[in-house]
Amino acid sequence: FTPSSVCAAAPNVPYINSKTAAAIDVSLMDPATSPSYTLPQLMELAGLTVSTAFHKTYPPNNFRHVLVFVGPGNNGGDGLVAARHLKLWGYDVTCVVPKLKDEYFEKLKRQAEDCGCEMLSEEPAAGYASLLTSETVIIDSVFGFSATGPPRAPYDTIVPFLHSTSAPVMAVDIPSGWSVDSGDVNDTKYSPDSLISLTAPKTGSKGFTGRHWLGGRFVPKRFEAEFGIKTEDIYEGAEMVRELTTTSDDAYSVVYVTAPNGDSAQSIASELVSTKTVACVNIIPAVKSVYAWKGKVETDDEVLMMIKTRQERVKDVEKIVKKLHEYETPEVLVVGVEGGSEEYLKWLGESVEKKTKKDKDEE
Ligand SMILES: NC(=O)C1=CN([C@@H]2O[C@H](COP(=O)(O)OP(=O)(O)OC[C@H]3O[C@@H](n4cnc5c(N)ncnc54)[C@H](OP(=O)(O)O)[C@@H]3O)[C@@H](O)[C@H]2O)[C@@H](O)CC1
Numbered sequence: 001f002t003p004s005s006v007c008a009a010a011p012n013v014p015y016i017n018s019k020t021a022a023a024i025d026v027s028l029m030d031p032a033t034s035p036s037y038t039l040p041q042l043m044e045l046a047g048l049t050v051s052t053a054f055h056k057t058y059p060p061n062n063f064r065h066v067l068v069f070v071g072p073g074n075n076g077g078d079g080l081v082a083a084r085h086l087k088l089w090g091y092d093v094t095c096v097v098p099k100l101k102d103e104y105f106e107k108l109k110r111q112a113e114d115c116g117c118e119m120l121s122e123e124p125a126a127g128y129a130s131l132l133t134s135e136t137v138i139i140d141s142v143f144g145f146s147a148t149g150p151p152r153a154p155y156d157t158i159v160p161f162l163h164s165t166s167a168p169v170m171a172v173d174i175p176s177g178w179s180v181d182s183g184d185v186n187d188t189k190y191s192p193d194s195l196i197s198l199t200a201p202k203t204g205s206k207g208f209t210g211r212h213w214l215g216g217r218f219v220p221k222r223f224e225a226e227f228g229i230k231t232e233d234i235y236e237g238a239e240m241v242r243e244l245t246t247t248s249d250d251a252y253s254v255v256y257v258t259a260p261n262g263d264s265a266q267s268i269a270s271e272l273v274s275t276k277t278v279a280c281v282n283i284i285p286a287v288k289s290v291y292a293w294k295g296k297v298e299t300d301d302e303v304l305m306m307i308k309t310r311q312e313r314v315k316d317v318e319k320i321v322k323k324l325h326e327y328e329t330p331e332v333l334v335v336g337v338e339g340g341s342e343e344y345l346k347w348l349g350e351s352v353e354k355k356t357k358k359d360k361d362e363e
């Protein structure tokens, strides 16, 4: 058995401060360099990158609604572009857009609206919380690397809402309200569920503990020498993003389940794998099981499933097995994984969908 894509360890990429981030931005659009990017080009690429990371973290079959908070600068522009893509990719999208920088941002708003995104320019009377459904994920594209000081109106109600909501949040570039260079120095306790860093992660996000993505597959390689960042070598295939989350402390399990025959095992295995509840099931044929049942010694011909998954998904494995299995008391035996080859464990981790903070809170 060979996994279709073996993932290498999360890359160790350099972090940059707000000054370097701004200098990179200027350099990308410097008309003296040939060819230089225009702002709309960069915004399209950044917005596509945000939506790609979002789709990987929150697939639309589980998270139908996206609530995008759009800020006054280019971070907000990224959010408007991402909103348009996500609507076209099957999500219901609501954008809160209190202010627009200029005519270009007006166009981005109209394009998103034209694709079906709902637009709000102010807080609903019942508060931002009234926009949440049980399937909402928020995009925080309020402030990026140029924000300084406490949020001013009208963001002085949006940012505290982001800090206090229990809905999962994906932050764009830096969690709004954190210092770009020093992180959560104001002790907001804001801890978004996920973060998509653009070009390079900012030093302020060093303490970030959720799922962390990097996107910037539009920055020329010459910037590596100039700004000390990493560019194209970190991305794989046609991917726009690379996950930076360290998975070294992830725990894995093997679950043993017996089934009466290969067909029965196959249907359970297909459900487990197709829902990304597990990475792999080995079906071992011709197992003879001897056991005591209702006072008698029984001997059965069975097959054995050896199921490999993340420890946090074991309960979901049990639920699916119990739903599909024809036995009254199917065997579900969990064994912890002590170790394994780094590449195989990385592949295993990537193949199983992680639980989000929301899933964990609901448990
Ligand atoms: N390099 C890349 O890969 C690319 C980066 N991109 C993205 O651009 C982002 C950086 O964009 P940016 O420079 O426009 O800054 P950002 O923080 O969005 O907005 C600043 C605005 O906020 C305002 N403001 C500031 N503080 C405030 C406060 N306390 N309260 C209220 N308002 C405040 C400030 O207003 P002013 O201070 O001027 O009055 C200004 O209007 C970056 O993080 C990334 O997401 C991509 O789009 C392109 C490719």
Ligand SMILES: [K+]
Residues within 6 Å of the ligand: 075, 140, 141, 142, 143, 144, 171, 172, 173, 174, 175, 176
């Ligand atoms: K942000």
